[in-house]
Amino acid sequence: xxxxxxxxxxxxDVDDAERRTLExxxxxxxxxxxxxxxxxxxxxxxxxxxxxLLSLFHxxxxxxAYRDHPRHVPVARQARELCQEVTRLDVEAGSPTP
Numbered sequence: 001x002x003x004x005x006x007x008x009x010x011x012x013d014v015d016d017a018e019r020r021t022l023e024x025x026x027x028x029x030x031x032x033x034x035x036x037x038x039x040x041x042x043x044x045x046x047x048x049x050x051x052x053l054l055s056l057f058h059x060x061x062x063x064x065a066y067r068d069h070p071r072h073v074p075v076a077r078q079a080r081e082l083c084q085e086v087t088r089l090d091v092e093a094g095s096p097t098p
Contacts, residue, residue, distance in 0.1 A: 035062035
């Protein structure tokens with residue numbers, strides 16, 4: 001299993017409505033892209049300017065398909081335009097237990 005973890009750091013001048021729109025657009029990728037096994041988006045508990053994405057894929061090929069997917073590309077572009085910093089971490093690890 002591949003965990004795709006992203007931290008979006010928003011500058012102070014980003015409107016909350018724009019931020020919420022991006023967060024909803026990211027969440028919608030779970031339904032739009034078959035390779036996504038699981039996905040969650042939430043705001044950081046300690047840093048009000050940060051939003052996190054946790055997503056799970058069966059394998060590296062699924063993550064690659066997600067990155068190149070026509071629904072993902074404009075959302076990633078939007079994130080780079082809105083955010084001060086976008087940090088990504090992809091790790092191979094087991095799936096969560098229920």
